[in-house]
Amino acid sequence: MISATDLRLTFGKGTPLENPALRGMSLTVNQGEFVTVIGSNGAGKSTFLNALAGEVMVDSGKIIVDNTDVTKLPTHKRAASVARVFQDPLAGTCEGLSIEENLSLAIKRGQRRGLTSAVKKEYMERFRESLSSLKLGLENRLGDKMGLLSGGQRQAVSLLMASLTPSAILLLDEHTAALDPKTAAFVLELTTRIIEEQKLTALMVTHSMKQALEVGDRTVMLHQGQVVFDIEGEDRKGLEVKDLLGLFEKQRGLEVDDDSLLLG
């Protein structure tokens, strides 16, 4: 379970570029829930995810992960409970390291690292098994450098890495946005499969309203650093993009003029 209460964060405070990114954001994600997050550019989606991960520190508010207050903890101290897949396929893996080295890094996420060999024989069966579930033939390329893989392959491996060890929450930051449509569909399908199989708690930020409604079991829309609506269950079923836009306009009393919201 993860809960964020009244998060506030302003970038560049006291400068002409002052930008309030989070203005009292509150959200609670229950165990086993798969929440999709939408919002236009600058709505605070990425900042919210970065705040949950610890990459940025909030000015005020509280973040609780599995009954622990992590508000003041840096990223690496939250890593045991927070897994992450980035938007940039190059960001989630190390291209200079081999596939097995990347996976070995991830299997120790949030745990103490010692002086024993990092790539252990006992990991191999598990690595091969998970890689073969991707059906990309990567199970036979464990020793290959990550840099040899395509963006889609790397993103798929990033997903595997994020799910190798249990976490309280999996954060997906527009992780299909930088991929071509076919690869994006593959990675999204893989995402839902992994989340279902392992019963993960996940928060997926997406640019596409369509995607936000298609996957997951709850959708949250952010606007100007706040949650403007939050739908789940029966209300969410059968909802279409245009309904979502209608909801948004009703909530805010304004016209949606951001084309990016309509795309997809």
Added chain:
Amino acid sequence: MLSEIALYGAIETGLIYGLVAFGIYLSFRVLDFPDLTVDGSFPLGAAVAAMLIIAGWNPWLATGAAILAGMAAGAVTAILNVKLNILNLLASILTMIALYSVNLRIMGRPNVALLTEETVLTPWYDLNLAYHQVPVLLFIIVVLVSLFLLWRFMKSETGLAMRATGANARMARAQGIATGGMIILGVALSNGLVGLAGALFAQSQGAADVTMGVGVIVIGLASLIGGEAVITPNSVIKALIACVVGAIIYRLAIAFALNADFLGLQAQDLNLITAVLVTLAIVLPGVRTSVAARFTRKKA
């Protein structure tokens, strides 16, 4: 041509600079941390080892202390960078400058002679070997042991975390790696190796001198880049071997250049030769690929 003694001398110094190149590989390549502390930690290692040997310490213990001193110097640089947010290059320059005073304080004078003292080399002269072969033999052992330990470390969980820190810090943090701690550990290890090199250099040359660190960074870089031009560093073990090979090639190239009478070069031209060699080492691999590309284009 090169005399046998000059040849062995070049290999001996090459092996010592191989240790420096290990250190520079750790900072520049693994951590992507341009660290100039080495110009100070090399004479620091020499000064600490020399003074402790004169004080009657066992030379190996004195050498161990030199490693620790080097590590402390590296840790200072890394802490200036990680904790106080000083730009890495600048942090290392600050430590390097400070070490000049520290080294003078340690020795109490600009140089200290070790000629009559017992060093790590002394027992080895009892072996039935020519005088100039002894340091080469001992340093080969030291370099091989360091290479093995460093290789195993880079393959360990902590070592892998360190490599990830340098390659992709954001990803490393997301995996729960304390990247700041890794930088401190890595730069400390790097300068520990350089301190070891300084300690061995002082013992084989018979003196520690406060100016002996000038340009160590350039020589180390020359070794690293030169080695990478000869051996493609596509794995840790190859990268480490490249460091040693590069350092020896570099020293041999210098020895040949100084010995070739027709070139008319003298000892004071050393820095100029170094600069030319480093430039060649950086440029040549690119030339090689462009020449290769031209040939493949013709074929196609």
